[in-house]
Amino acid sequence: GFGEPSMKIVSIVVVRVPHEETETERPLFLSAVYDVASFGFFERGAIKETCNFAARNIPPKVTIGDREVVNHEGYNVHCTRWGDGLAVVLVADEEYPSRVAFGCAANVREKFLAKYPKDTWQMLGRNGGAPIKDCPKEIQFTDELTTLLTQFKDPANADALTRTNMKLEASKDIMARTMQDVMARGENIDHLVAKSEDLSAASKAMFKASKRMNRRCCVIQ
Numbered sequence: 526g527f528g529e530p531s532m533k534i535v536s537i538v539v540v541r542v543p544h545e546e547t548e549t550e551r552p553l554f555l556s557a558v559y560d561v562a563s564f565g566f567f568e569r570g571a572i573k574e575t576c577n578f579a580a581r582n583i584p585p586k587v588t589i590g591d592r593e594v595v596n597h598e599g600y601n602v603h604c605t606r607w608g609d610g611l612a613v614v615l616v617a618d619e620e621y622p623s624r625v626a627f628g629c630a631a632n633v634r635e636k637f638l639a640k641y642p643k644d645t646w647q648m649l650g651r652n653g654g655a656p657i658k659d660c661p662k663e664i665q666f667t668d669e670l671t672t673l674l675t676q677f678k679d680p681a682n683a684d685a686l687t688r689t690n691m692k693l694e695a696s697k698d699i700m701a702r703t704m705q706d707v708m709a710r711g712e713n714i715d716h717l718v719a720k721s722e723d724l725s726a727a728s729k730a731m732f733k734a735s736k737r738m739n740r741r742c743c744v745i746q
Contacts, residue, residue, distance in 0.1 A: 532620040534677060535560060535600065536576035537629070537670050539637055540612040541646060542584045552581050552612075554659035555646055556637070556666035558674055571731070576616045577723035584612035586707045592630075593700045594623050595707055605630045609643050622680050623699050629677040636669050 538557040543550040559576060561569040579595070579602045587593050587606045595602040601619055603626040606612040613630040641664060649664075650657025660667075677683040704714060718724060718732050 532680060533560065533563065533618055534621065534626070534629070534674055535572060535616045535618070536580070536614075537616075537633060537674055538576070538580040538614045539633060539666065539670070540580055540584050540614060541610050541649075542606055542612050543610070552584055553650070553657060553661075554580065555611075555641075555664045556660060556670055558667055558670040560674055560678075570725070571728050574724050574728050576614075578718075578721055579616060580614040581721070581723055582717055583707055584614060587612070591700060592627050593702060593707075594626075595702050595704055597704050601626070603627060603630060605634075607634070610647060611637070611643075625677065625680045625683050627699065629673060629683065632673055632677075633670065636673070637666060640666065640669070 536557065536559045539555045541553040541555055543552065554577075557577075557580070559573050561572050564572055575597075579597055583593070583595055583602055583604050584606050587604050589606050589608050592603070592605045595604065596619070597616075599619060600616055601621065601623065603615040603617065603623060604612060605627060611634060613633045615626050615630055615633075617626055646664060649661055718729055721729075724732070
């Protein structure tokens, strides 16, 4: 795991998900924030990489309209994907209530679309030219994400916030899966790790070592 749980949100990423993944068309991070201050200095890079790995690989495998929680080595990756191509991925520890996490994700989407209607981000980098990089300069949303992360840091306060702002659907609508469940048929996590551009060589080596020790399929430390 990544240290002692204390009910925290580790990252929020707004992702544009392609209808079909190709070599040139992969999930694009439109905006991302991380709260890794509670981790040791040398852990922080690996934590962010793991959040990015999850945010890149999980949204394409979530059915449009579904809310999924994917447990990933002691952390819960909350992902919601919508029909316009937007997804919000929120990584929190296992203590953090999923209902509140999805309330936060709905807030993120609402504020993002208010500032950036879909015609401002759907075609970014799709008109030829140089490949677009994550968190493109056209999208300036980190301040808003940081504010939401701070507001939702304490689930008790956040729960009141979400109750007044919106009607939350019941928790039974949330699907819980493991990283292994998420993998497409014939695609395993070793292959995803090997080809991932979000993980450094050190993180990949750590993944292999921990896999040998644990003989489990979804450990990324």
